Amino acid sequence: MKGVLLVNLGSPDTPSPKDIRKYLDEFLMDKRVIDSNIILRNIIVRGIILNTRPKKSAEAYQKIWWKEGSPLIVLSERFHKKVSGKTDIPVALGMRYGSMTIKEGYEKLIKQGVTEVLLVPLYPHYAMSSFETVEEKAKQVQKKYFPQMTTEVLPAFYNKPDYIKVMANNIRKNIENFDHDHILFSYHGIPESHVLKSDCTKSHCKLDNSCCDTFSKCHATCYRHQCLETTKEIVKELDLKEGSYSNSFQSRLGKxxxxxxxxxxxxxxxxxxxxxxKLAVITPAFVSDCLETLEEIAMEGDKQFKKGGGKTYKHIPCLNDNDDWVDVMVDWIDLWAKKTKK
Structure with missing residues (x-):
């Protein structure tokens, strides 16, 4: 029997410094997030970051926390509920970090008789610190606790036409009545070293547009290339004029x-x-609104832009539980089930 495991990033249980410290410890000690050796990573994370950042992060989380809980968790649950209601395939939800673990997701599926799992990392783009860590963690969990199951991974969907279309429609809908002169595509940042390490050829990546625009098999795991391709495809769909949009990368950590x-x-x-x-900002690396979109972009971004001389500002929400996005995911699930049907 087939089933699906949706996996998003995760969240602290509460916006308290104590719970945030616990969450950040798991997140930042992941070798695919901070890829230093274990000794240096311990010094950086447990010796420095966890002694200062939890309090600051708690203040940020408290600004965006909902009555129902963490926005990322709530929105992921809404999306999961809608997807589950539109397919006959069992669907579970898990998080890479924090509560609602990947293991619990597998357990829910196995209780329903599932033996073949489609793992869906809820990240459009491939990166060590997002897509890859979900894939590797899920495989470890499945092999250790559920050896009777098999796992197939839905590839990064950064350029799939149906995903591009719902992204473009979401932007179009949100800027319809907003007078703007520029759209900023703000992607989550990653260290340049991660891009270089993801280059399977060890020679193609130059961290400039020449390598991203020149075909290479390493593009399958190149986060920068995939982000730029997402923008290109959305720009085509919206027929945006050159100069009316640009790309950037947010949420950097360290020096x-x-x-x-x-x-x-x-x-x-x-x-x-x-x-x-007059700026509109979209965050295509996220499918669910979270701290990085609701606080860093929607709140702080507004202040920074206007302080810099901007007049009007709009954060375009993520796809969240948008019905069109739900339908796209259901189509992917049903197509997978049909293709693998014996």
Missing amino acids: EPWLKPYTDFEFNRLPQEENKK
Whole structure:
């Protein structure tokens, strides 16, 4: 019997420093998030970050926390419920970090008689610190606790036409009555070193547009290339004019170089250097609104842009439990079930 396991990032149980510290410890000690050796990672995470960041993060989480709980969890649950209601295939939900674990997701499926699982990392793009860590963790859990099951992974869907269409429709709907002169595609940032490590050829990636625009098999695991391709496809769908949009990368951590340009820098540069005063921001690396979109972009981004000289600002919500997005996921699930049907 076939079943599906949807997996998102996860969240602290509450917006308290104690629960955030516990969550950040699991998240940042993941070798695919901070890929230093274990000794250095311990020093960085447990010796420095966890002694300062939980309190600051708690203040941010408290700004966006809902009565029902963490927005990412609530929205993921809503999406899961809608998807489950539109397919005959059993569907479970798990999180890479925190509560609602991947193991619990497998347990729910096996109780329903599932032996073949489609793992769906809820990330459009491939990156070590997101898609890859979900895939590897799920395989470890399945092999250790559920050897009688098999797992197939839905590939990154950054350029799938139906995903691009729902993304474009979401943007179109949200800017229909918003007077804007620029759209900023703000993707979650990753260290440049992660991009280089994901290059299976060990020679193609140059971290410039020449390598991203030149075909290579390494594009299957190149986060930067995939982000830029998402923008290109959405731009085509919306028929945006050159100069009316741009890309950036947010949420960097530490002092090593991350993918550029940085979103917070762009909030100042766009109004000051390009005279872009009316900005709409979309965050295509996320399918569910969360701390990085609701606080960093919707709240802090608004302040930064206007402080830099901007006049009007709009954060475009993620797809969340958008019905069109639900239908796309259901189509992918049903297609997988038909293709693998014996």
